[in-house]
Amino acid sequence: MPIIDYKETFDVVVIGGGHAGTEAALAAARMGSSTLLVTQSIETIGQMSCNPAIGGIGKTHLVREVDALGGAMALATDRAGIHFRTLNASKGPAVQALRAQTDRALYKAAIREIVEQQNGLKIYQDSVVDLELESDRVQTILTRTGVKISARTVVLTTGTFLGGRIFIGHEQHEGGRAGDPPSNVLAQRLRALPFRVNRLKTGTPPRLDGRTVDYSHLEIQPGDGNDTVFSYIESVKSHPEQRPCHITHTNRSTHDIIRRSVEDSPMFTGAIEGIGPRYCPSIEDKVVRFAERNQHQIFVEPEGLNTTELYPNGISTSLPFNVQQEFVRSIRGFANAHITRPGYAIEYDFFDPRDLEPTLQTKQVENLFFAGQINGTTGYEEAAAQGLLAGLNASLKAADKSGWYPRRHEAYLGVLVDDLTSFGTNEPYRMFTSRAEFRLRLRQDNADQRLTPIGHELGLVSKERWQQFQQKHLSITRVKEQLQRTVIQPNDSRVPKLEQETGESITREVRLVDFVKRPRVTVSAIKLAGWLQDVDVKIAEQAAIDIKYEGYIARQDQEIKKAKAAERMAIPVPFNYTDVSGLSSELRQKLSESQPNNMASASKIPGMTPAALALLAIYVKRNREQRKIA
């Protein structure tokens, strides 16, 4: 095959056009790097391979962070969302999350439009088959058609395509996603590089033809109404027409059918060696592991406005097609349902993320970055967030600047990269709010306050976004001042109304700033009673949350200070823990395996005690001194 040299050398070449790839390419281009996005198929840019929904608890936090740094996911969701709902509305602002069902086609179109409109970003359709290295740096990439492209940095976002293998019952074939070929040549090449490779698996449910579903037997779940947006700079006007979702359940006869055929599932025959996510089990897994349950919930999600296809979320399976047909038809409302695409399980290669720096640069190849499912994560949101981080760091690297990444107390993205690069993962990693120890400060309402300033500094954020942000920031500050200034007098004529709205009694004068700290008090109640008339309710709410959580934030500041000090105490890697007498054998084993590189990481190991940490500190210092002597 003749080799054709591509004339231009790119600062950043991104391989893959999924959620990680597009955010990576966009971020690099926004920062001014000459960027090339190489994808097997331009038609699949922004494709949602799994369910047609964006967001969720913990996930929306990531989407908002991507948005705060100028990314595309939130904007595309606002333009494609056909059903919006706020989860955890009553449990507090930090764990609330907006979720959207999206029209697949609209979502893909929105992403493609944003990508095509981005200055400095070129798209090229071809399959990458090789990375050519020279002295631990990628020099060029080679495509299947023999085009050789020089790159200062490369971001690899190949999703489930590396060594992808699809399973339906006893049938199995190679594939990166139903309908798309895997990237096997590249997978082989990468396996030759010094990265630790492992297998993971995930699955999808069968899709249904909506015309064959009897909605009268389903429970309807409407959206919240059209007043919420994902992006800090978008308005509800961008939302398309809204559609409801539906809910149904499996039943005993469904479970009987599944139980009878469980041996035909590749999950149970041992054909699949990869580990699946515990929080996203296949229906056969749920039926076997939770045998006492008589039903499981299914969310029936519309695939889009102009298609009748449905995504029955909750019955992911790799059972043989005939079994899928049988059990689907046993479900209420699905008696005559036609399966348009069978459910399947997919097994794929991922690289151990402990081989990455927190900038997502690989430790072994200094200008190569990995983002998305290739790092063992699952979910569009997790992929997008990593893509953005890898893209911005590739851009910094191409310009010979030092990298940037957020810390655990700054962003869910910080939690994500720290978890991955410190501890690795043995199942597809998904974000949960419980992973964030500084959860109360990492809210979906303040991602812009947390990240847009740094995004501005890095050049990730447009002028318009920056101006809007400053405006908002100023408004919040003003509201806080107003709350500080305003005193409620008990004899004020508006007080009875305020007492009625909040359930609080006011017997002596109280500052608004102290009043909003009371648990039951909301900003809208205060407004209803006649205060804060000229203030935007969203802005006031955010100011109120900041005030309510002051005490917790102050305590967390102390914890952060401590954690930072512990982070500065480096532990040499590898460290010989057998020398540290006095550790329990369990702790010693865990430490030896995870090899934390500082005391902060060591403190997160389960079973850790202050005494063990104290002991470790002494041995680490002793080790350092002895090496100095030697």
Add this chain to the structure above:
Amino acid sequence: MGTGGIGIVRVSGPDAKQIAHRLLGRHPNPRIAEYGSFRDAKNEPIDSGIALFFEGPNSYTGEDVLELHGHGGVVVQQLVCERVRALGARMAEPGEFTQRAYLNNRIDLTQAEAVADLINASSAEAAKASSRSLSGLFSKEVHALDENIFKVRTYVEAAIDFADEDIDFLSDQALRQLVEATRTHLSSLLVRTREGTVLQLGLTVVIAGAPNVGKSSLLNALLNEDRAIVTEVAGTTRDTLNETIHIHGMPVRLIDTAGLHQSEDRIEEEGIARARSAIEKADLILWVTEDEDVKHPSELPTKHLMVLNKCDLTSNKPGFVSDDTLRISALHKAGLKELRDMVAQTAGHRLSDDAFAGRPRHISALEAVGQHLQKVEEFLANSMGELVAEELKHAHHHLGEIVGQTSTENLLGEIFSKFCVGK
């Protein structure tokens, strides 16, 4: 902390200055001993005594250090400790002052290694505790508490992270009852633990032996000051002398006893009786005898170390002769380092044997758990899910200081195995 005439509370860390200011009502002057009162939150005096402030890095630990020399009474000292903790301090781990001194380059490796041994013992104890097969009521109960809090957290975190599932435990009456029961259990455990603690502070070491073998000299050498009167006349010590010293941060009560021999003197006889009673209660007995004329004790009920004193009068070198025999010279202060290490080691063993007899840091951890659980109940009543979770996390963390920390991974693992979540 000790039971001697003067009790010292030592605070080390960046907040020491701030604490000094609030406790004394003025800024402390570095390295100047100033007499004054120690005040509570309402500015009422708790105790009066000498406050000494050392600015880091020129202090024992290399950090800012505040020393409060007050009256030695246990109750008064506990009040001072409580006040200092309310101002942001916490109880030190065994050996922590020395550990910090080492980490801040204030002491050398050999000193620090002895500390490592001490921490060793206490972490071996923690390791033993986590094996869940531990006997000992305290440990069992703390583990039960830990399990209950873990259980509550599992429900709360599942309700938060899996809002789509049919598992909203936050409004569940059973969850509230579990929290309430946990708190009640904690309160009763705290009461019993506090009662048990006062008597159990520190290690008791008895210096015993025949008359005039240098027991008081040894005590003096260890105390580094002349607190006992030493003469050439046998039987000078007629009563037990009681002093508290700190070996690697551990309080050690040293009891000097009257020489054991047949005596006609009634006062001396009484002293000997007291010595025998002290020996029975001791954690460690230093049996002192002369190097030239070794006299073995007739019977010793507890662990003992043979101390061959006055080796300066023989040509023998100080140091260990065997595992339980040490040659020293109290007069020349030779072999004392080995002696201290030996005592520290025994202290460590005692810690591990007597796991969770309720040391002050356990009590302070349990108190913190109680405060957070109270908040949990409050927030549950107002159904503020994320604050319930936050307070539970802190409660769990404080308990983790005793039984070992739980990670998010443990928590998620439990959620996934217990509930059928996810789609």
